[in-house]
Structure formats: structure tokens, C-alpha cells
Amino acid sequence: MATIKSVKRWFWWHKWTSLICTAFLLLLCLTGLPLIFHEEIEHLNEEEKTVHYPAGTPEKSVDELVSTAKKHFPGKVEKLLYWDKEHPGTLNVTVGDTPSSSYETDKYIVLNTYTGKVEETPVITEGFMYIMFRLHVDLFAGIGGKLFMGLMGILFVIAIISGIMLYGPIMKKFDFGMIRTEKSTRLKWLDMHNMLGIITLTWAMVVGFTGVINTLSDVVLYMWQQGQLNEMTAPYKNAAPLSGSLSSLDQAVGLVQKQAPEKEPYLIAFPGTAFSSKHHYSIFMRGRTPLTEKLLKPALVDAKTGTLTDIREMPFFVNAFFISQPLHFGDYGGMPLKIIWAIFDIATIVILASGLYLWFARRKSSREQLARMESNYNLTANA
Structure with a gap:
């Protein structure tokens, strides 16, 4: 009895988490496919740029x-x-x-x-890739859209786990990859759904989990601002506002480079922006390898005096966010990994579509069975 209850419980979780998130996951998969190849698509849509x-x-x-x-x-x-x-x-x-x-x-x-020449003045808030990106990230709804998509990602992960618990024991009785072609169409799609689910299991968990982390970008930024950044800028809490000319950026970069010679400068945030304070240049250094270049090290330089006031490693939760971004889109391994990511993305689209088909087919079968039972009851009553 306990086993039957357990199966029913996992079936309930798998059915409803899948149904609630499927439409949005289909959107994520469809928009994610071009985003995997965003660099290649952008290169096709623009002339090759060579610095002369x-x-x-x-x-x-x-x-x-x-x-x-x-x-x-x-x-x-x-x-x-x-x-x-x-x-x-x-x-x-x-x-x-x-x-x-x-x-x-x-x-x-x-x-x-x-040369100091202006090479380009890009507009990033228009075009096909911008639309795909905003639909994928926040549905054009800002932080509320991000958090909603994060909730859909959590439901997706629950659907995967419940699917493992529900179908794992059942599939042990059959050969891996078995599709019962001699049976009904619904059973063939069920076998296909289960087989692709097992094949894409690890990928789906990685992409689903990193996708949830990525939707928390605003939360991660706020936590970093209220935590580490506040600690680094605490001595300037009551300092007078900046006035007059600011210190040299080149000297600031040189100071930080001496403190972190194994890294190279990546980004500078000016005073008053979300990544700095009202009194500092924030200089973010990055590593020189494909992995370490995703991990940033912030340094603060007094924008008035040009002195280095603090330099630290990022907190673990910020580094987790930095690593999850490229991993979500398969940006670590060049074109081969992007192709693998795209294949799994397409397989997931098939899984989601077949899941919808199976749900509708099951409902239709249940209605037909109920109709037959009612018909038989009426015939018996009239006999």
C-alpha cells in the first residue's frame, strides 16, 4: 500500500509541475536555441570588423x-x-x-x-537577438519576469526528479531505449518521452539549475552591494561628494594590475553606478583562462586621490552566478559544446511536446472509457 501511495504521490508531482511549466519551458527552449549561437548569428548579421x-x-x-x-x-x-x-x-x-x-x-x-577612432555606436535594445534574449530572460517584464521564470525553472527541476522517481523503477524492467512500436501510438510516444528524458537527464538538470541561478541576477547584485561592496566602501560613508577633476584611470588600472599580476582588467565602473560607490572607480579583474576569465576580482580606487583602497575575491554566491551564466548556454567548449547543447535543447523540445500529447491523449482515453461505462450502464438498466 505504501508503494502505491508513493507512486501516486510522485505521479501527482510529475504531472502538475510539468503541466504548469511546460509552455514556458517550450518558450525557453525555442528562444535558447538561437542564443546558444548568438555570437555566430551576430557575426552573420554584421560586417566582419577589423581594427586598422x-x-x-x-x-x-x-x-x-x-x-x-x-x-x-x-x-x-x-x-x-x-x-x-x-x-x-x-x-x-x-x-x-x-x-x-x-x-x-x-x-x-x-x-x-x-587610433581613438569611433568604430561603432551599437544599439543593443533592438533586433532579433535582443527580442530572443528578453523573452528568454524576463519576458520583457523586468525583475518580476526573471523571478517568474526562475519559479518555472524550479518546477522543471522538480518535474525531472519526480520523473526519475516515477519511471526509474519501471524502466528497469525494459531494455534501455526500447520503443514498443507494435503497441498504440500513445505507448510509442510514452517510450520516446521516457527514453529522451533519461538521455537528457544530466543536461536538463544542469541547464535547469543554472537557469534558476541566472534569474537571480538582480538578487545577487543587491546582496553583493549590501554585503561586500558596503564593507569595502564603509570608510567613505560620510565622505563629502566628489567635486572637480578625477584621478587618472590609467594610473588606477596600473595600481590594480600590480596587486593582481596574474589577472587582466576587464571592466571599470565609474563613481555612482550600481557596481561602484560615489567615490570610487571599481576595477574588475579577470583570469586569463577560459574558466578563470569568468571569475572577477573587484578593486576599489579612490577616484579623487587615485589610491587603491581595497581589493578582494568575490563571495562564493557571486562566483556561482558567474560560472552558471556561460554554462547555461554552453559557452565553455567552443562550437562542439554549442552543437551538443543545441541537440539536447531540441531533444527537450520533443520531450515537452510529447508530454503535452500524452496528457491530452490520457484525458481523451479517460473520457472515452467513461463514456463506454455510461453506455453499458444505460444498456443494462434498460434491459
């Missing part, structure tokens, strides 16, 4: 490049700048109306680090 400069030309100073960006967008203030490994010889600068303005109103500029 005379041989032997030294790179411009970071201060000069930021000044060029501000002149290109008069009235804007500098917010972020970062170096893109995919496009060496360029510096990406973000400017906005204020240090805390929304990214949707910000302007972006790509500068040639050798």
Missing part, C-alpha cells in the same frame, strides 16, 4: 578614449567601460544621462584603442 591602425602605433590612454566617448555624446556621463576579448584593439564605453540611469536610455560606443 598603422604598424607600431601605441595604444591611446584610457583617459583619452573616455574623453572621446563623452565628446561623441555631449551631455552624457561615463558609466562603464570594458575590454572585449572577441575584438582585440577596441574599448567599449557606456555613457548615460546620470550614473544611475537605465541601460535602456544609455548610449554605447566602440573605440579603436590605437
